[in-house]
Amino acid sequence: MLLSRKDFPEDFIFGTATSSYQIEGHSFGGAGRTHWDDFADTPGNVVRAENGDIACDHYHRYAEDLDLVANAGFDAYRFSISWARVLPEGRGAVNAEGLDFYDRLVDAMLERGLSPYATLYHWELPSALADLGGWRNRDIAQWFGDFTEVAMKRIGDRVDTVAPINEPWCVAWLSHFLGGQAPGIRDIRAAARAMHHVLLAHGRATEVMRGLGMNGLGGVFNLEWAHPADDSEGARAAAARYDGLYNRWFMGGVFRGEYPEIVLEGLEPHLPANWQDDMPLISQPLDWCGINYYTRKVLAPGTGPWPAIDEVRGILPKTYMDWEIYPEGLLQFLERTATEYTGELPIYVTENGMASHDDPVAGEVEDPHRIAYIESHLAEVRRAIARGVPVKGYFLWSLLDNYEWSFGYDKRFGLVHVDFDTLARTPKASYHALQQALTESKA
Template sequence: MPFQRSDFPAGFVFGVATSSYQIEGHGFGGAGPTHWDSFAATPGNVVRAEHGARACDHYHRWEEDLDLIAGLGADVYRFSTSWARVLPEGTGQANAEGLDFYDRLVDGMLARGIKPAATLYHWELPQALADKGGWRNADMPDWFADYTHTVMSRIGDRLWSAAPINEPWCVGWLSHFDGVHAPGLRDIRATARAMHHVLVSHGRAIEVMRGLGMTNLGAVCNFEWSEPASDTPEDVAAATRYDAIYNRFFLGGLFKGEYPPEVLEGLGPHLPDGWQEDFATIRAPIDWLGVNYYTRKLIRHADGPWPNYAEAPTRLPLTQMGWEIYPEGLRDFLIRNAAEYSGDLPIHVTENGMANPDTPQMPDAARIAYLDGHLRAVQDAIATGAPVAGYYVWSLMDNYEWSLGYEKRFGLVHVDFDSLARTPKASYHALARWWRA
């Protein structure tokens, strides 16, 4: 990779990201059951019914994994805490083993000179709360606020940054409308309420963390660049609708106190009574915006009920996930989000990476090229004045890729899921040479 740190602004940070359920091993340390455990145990939901009970066993191997991050020369480690590990029933008595684990983990980062960047929720909802309706339940913001207080009262004083919820679109839409993630629903009313309650919960968590004296708090949303498959009015309208649901709904709530009309057309009748009054909470001030970006989608009109869109095929190269490689979308989001929503707030690319069916012996050239192209897109956005302040690779290591099991390998570090041996890939060594230069 032909970059140097000096090619980026002073103070720009580089890092790697993971999430708790995908690497820790949820069967260890007194963690309670999650809706992902139930989802994975249901035939047909997950490839080979694979689950996160052992995952990468980060729970026991965390020191080795932090050493890999330090060896990479990363500034920041973006990790997540598990709600069900901390509060096995979702509320009530905390699990001392869970809090102790995150205590050790944060101290381990600081001892290695790594900035801890925590995310409170990365999709593994305690089953006890899922039984009460989960994100559909109007009590979720209160439950989430209590969880936030429990975790951050323990580790918040040592965090470099924190964000409440990873990728609200996945929590709300992918899980309740598309049915691809837990709880696996296909219900428009559940979707509307989940998407709204996720944002209210975000705002409540920000309030709690501010009350604890924490700073450098942000929001992490995922984005897919959307373009019409043709210039017909129907395809243009479909792509605009997709963009509104995927990209503009959550930013609209966070920064403008409004939802796009294209989304309200479908979800509006199903939102909870008085939903407009919640924007005062949703708009709790944040210090930075996180952008997770992987791909673009070409969208065409589809007959049938709202939202009337479908994905069209592309001719561009694809990753192992079947996702189009389109670095220009990252550049365009960094520019657009600053211009239309976040203004001068620092933007961090909190996830970017590719899945590839690699082995330790492979040259890993595809991932290196992917990272190179997207880092150039970041530079292009900065050159236009976008206030980009950080870039984190997804992911440190191969891990549990949710409904796709252990097949899709996003890691800079190869994991043998039988022996759990970690082997840095060529992309790891390429980044290490650059980040440590």
């Protein structure tokens, strides 16, 4: 890699990220059933109906995996806590074995000099709560607050940062309007309520953690740059609606206490009564902001009901997810976030990476495409810092090839190849390139 640690500020954090259901092995340790188990058991939802029962068996191999993180020269490890592992029914009885696992995991990070960056929810809702309406039910904010208290009373004294919910757009819109992830609903009323309740839960969890005396609290938002397909008024309007739904709704709610009018035009009739009264809880101050960035979308006007948006296949090179590679969007979002939402608040790139085939050859995995992807996006981070944006860290998605949700185990994002038959780990060329870039000049 051309870039290395010395090209960034001395206090800049380099890390890598994973999530619980994608790597741990949900059949281990007394974890309860999740709506992802239900979604995968429904024909047609997931490639080969694969699930997270075994995944990467991180539950038993976490020490080996954290050695990989530390040996690469990373400063921090971003992980998530499975709600159903801690509270198998989502409420009530605590699974002591589950809490013990996260206790051991955090201690193992600290033993290796890694800063723990925790996420409380990365999409694995307990099935018992899904039965009660899940994210459509306003009570989920209190359920989530109770889970937050249980988890953080155990490990909150040793984690450096906590984000309540990873990628609220995926939790709400993708999963309740587009039906692409669990629970697989396609209903605008359900989506509108999930869009609000996911932020209400974020606010409640933040309130609980402040009550425990915790700092280092943030929010993590996935963002996609919205390009109009042409210069027509219709295409510009479609891109603006997409931008509002995908990017501005969640940041606007959290950092400005308001939702964009361009989205309220379609969603307000379906929102809960008196939703405005929740905005002070949703928009309480945070300590940092996280951005997950992968791609852009090219948008055109569509037919049918609101939001009437069509995605157009773009002309840029694409990853194995068929996502366009558009590193300039990361710079654009970093600047816009600081200018319009967060000001001087620290910003972290909490996820960035690419999927590809990554087949081992003679015991090695060459992935020059991933090295180029990482370097091009890190270059945009450098530009943002040079322009005065307070970017304080960058996290690679992901440490390991893992369960990629509805795509099963086909899409490989990892710096480390996982053989899903033997579970053997093989660091890829990108891992070694980063290792050299991060350790050569590390004091």
